[in-house]
Amino acid sequence: xxxxxxxxxxxxxxxxxxxxxxxxxxxxxxxxxxxxxxxxxxxxxxxxxxxxxxxxxxxxxxxxxxxxxxxxxxxxxxxxxxxxxxxxxxxxxxxxxxxxxxxxxxx
Numbered sequence: 440x441x442x443x444x445x446x447x448x449x450x451x452x453x454x455x456x457x458x459x460x461x462x463x464x465x466x467x468x469x470x471x472x473x474x475x476x477x478x479x480x481x482x483x484x485x486x487x488x489x490x491x492x493x494x495x496x497x498x499x500x501x502x503x504x505x506x507x508x509x510x511x512x513x514x515x516x517x518x519x520x521x522x523x524x525x526x527x528x529x530x531x532x533x534x535x536x537x538x539x540x541x542x543x544x545x546x
Contacts, residue, residue, distance in 0.1 A: 441525065445518055448494035453479055454487045458496060458510065467500065467509040 448454060460476035461468055474484040488508050491497045496515050497508045 441518065441521055442494070445494045445496065448490050448496060451487070453477055453483075454491055457484065457487055458491060461497070461508060462510045462512070467498075467507040469505050469507055473508065 449458075456477050457473055461473055464472075470485050470488060471481065473488065474481050477484070479487075485506070488497060488499070488506075492499045492508065495518075496511060498511055500507050500509075
């Protein structure tokens with residue numbers, strides 16, 4: 440089953456920027472490090488990261504007062520793969536109306 444909360448979490452441009460920055464880094468990063476990726480206040484970055492973690496996109500760990508975040512690439516890729524599978528199941532490419540990119544309506 441697809442989790443709408445995941446797509447809500449991914450629906451914000453700032454969160455996508457933060458996710459991309461963290462994925463590019465390839466290791467757990469502190470909130471302050473991640474905040475350097477965009478021109479947003481540290482507390483706002485922290486809230487965005489918490490929302491992504493709550494949606495299962497990020498792992499978080501604490502060391503003292505510092506919170507580190509890392510991308511959960513496997514679960515995220517799995518969720519996006521399930522979405523692609525559902526789209527294909529609903530409307531395979533061979534049943535789309537020519538040139539429209541839309542389903543022919545026989546779903």
